[in-house]
Amino acid sequence: MTTILSVSGVTKTYEGGHQALKGVNLDIDEGEILALLGPNGAGKTTLISIICGIATATSGTITVAGFDHARDYRAARNLIGLVPQEINLEPFETVMNSVRFSRGLFGKPRDDARIEEILKLLSLHDKKDDRIMTLSGGMKRRVLIAKALCHDPKILFLDEPTAGVDVELRKDMWEIVAQLKKTGVTVILTTHYIEEAEAMADRIGVISNGEILLVEEKDALIKRLGQKELLIELDTPVDTVPEALSGYPLTVSDAGGLIYSYDAQAGSTGITGLLSDLREAGLHLADLSTRQSSLEDIFVDLVKEDAA
Numbered sequence: 221m222t223t224i225l226s227v228s229g230v231t232k233t234y235e236g237g238h239q240a241l242k243g244v245n246l247d248i249d250e251g252e253i254l255a256l257l258g259p260n261g262a263g264k265t266t267l268i269s270i271i272c273g274i275a276t277a278t279s280g281t282i283t284v285a286g287f288d289h290a291r292d293y294r295a296a297r298n299l300i301g302l303v304p305q306e307i308n309l310e311p312f313e314t315v316m317n318s319v320r321f322s323r324g325l326f327g328k329p330r331d332d333a334r335i336e337e338i339l340k341l342l343s344l345h346d347k348k349d350d351r352i353m354t355l356s357g358g359m360k361r362r363v364l365i366a367k368a369l370c371h372d373p374k375i376l377f378l379d380e381p382t383a384g385v386d387v388e389l390r391k392d393m394w395e396i397v398a399q400l401k402k403t404g405v406t407v408i409l410t411t412h413y414i415e416e417a418e419a420m421a422d423r424i425g426v427i428s429n430g431e432i433l434l435v436e437e438k439d440a441l442i443k444r445l446g447q448k449e450l451l452i453e454l455d456t457p458v459d460t461v462p463e464a465l466s467g468y469p470l471t472v473s474d475a476g477g478l479i480y481s482y483d484a485q486a487g488s489t490g491i492t493g494l495l496s497d498l499r500e501a502g503l504h505l506a507d508l509s510t511r512q513s514s515l516e517d518i519f520v521d522l523v524k525e526d527a528a
């Protein structure tokens with residue numbers, strides 16, 4: 221894997237003294253989709269703004285495809301596209317003109333054929349001569365992506381791409397990101413939505429309080445930190461955990477069954493012993509099922525621990 225973006229020891233203290241980033245280190249591989257997950261105020265937008273040159277870091281270094289972000293700013297910035305959170309489009313412009321203008325800002329020669337390719341990729345081609353004010357919210361978001369892609373960046377940042385959009389549009393966005401990945405673009409997105417990170421990302425970074433708590437392959441993360449639960453339904457519901465089973469980490473479910481939490485990665489889960497002790501205690505099983513903890517459970521636990 222080639223590292224395309226490297227963030228090292230980046231801090232940011234805003235005027236007034238608030239430290240929004242406390243030494244962020246992050247390496248992004250070419251072609252991957254990384255989701256940065258964090259609660260409100262964690263520092264996601266600050267980090268993206270620094271990488272995209274909208275804000276300056278207080279300290280630290282950033283390289284983009286080997287270009288030093290400070291010394292070779294223009295070369296580094298040319299490799300980055302940013303889709304901002306806010307829709308900030310010119311209402312009276314046509315889609316084509318608006319995207320053309322963005323390309324011009326990067327000093328790239330006019331290339332309408334390339335822009336049309338991008339519009340096709342985003343299913344926007346039939347709207348190319350429409351004025352932006354006539355477009356739906358979903359189409360406007362696509363225009364923002366087209367503007368961010370028009371100078372052919374290698375890395376695309378999407379800051380909260382689906383904040384406040386309906387479920388259908390959210391799924392459309394996921395599809396667009398999958399398409400972009402196929403074209404070789406590296407995508408870094410910030411999100412509050414855990415299901416979004418779960419659906420789209422190859423790797424997940426969790427940021428809280430200006431610090432990256434972890435960056436890990438999504439599947440490995442779910443496997444490593446995931447607890448499993450065994451739900452035991454009983455013929456005769458109980459109100460409390462029977463005395464004979466007090467040595468097990470059990471809780472009572474709403475339906476009067478028992479819930480046994482265990483580490484799915486451990487050599488021995490303890491389930492066999494538990495089931496035989498249940499029988500000894502005179503309890504009769506009605507049904508058994510298991511549940512893997514989701515990324516949401518993991519995230520909530522991590523951020524809670526960080527705040528403690």
Ligand SMILES: Nc1ncnc2c1ncn2[C@@H]1O[C@H](COP(=O)(O)OP(=O)(O)OP(=O)(O)O)[C@@H](O)[C@H]1O
Nearest residue numbers: 234235238240258259260261262263264265266267
């Ligand atoms: N211009 C600024 N001046 C002072 N403090 C700021 C400024 N911008 C952001 N902050 C503070 O820095 C912290 C990080 O903000 P940031 O917007 O990066 O978080 P975020 O993770 O993107 O949150 P959200 O999901 O709410 O957008 C917050 O406490 C915020 O109040």
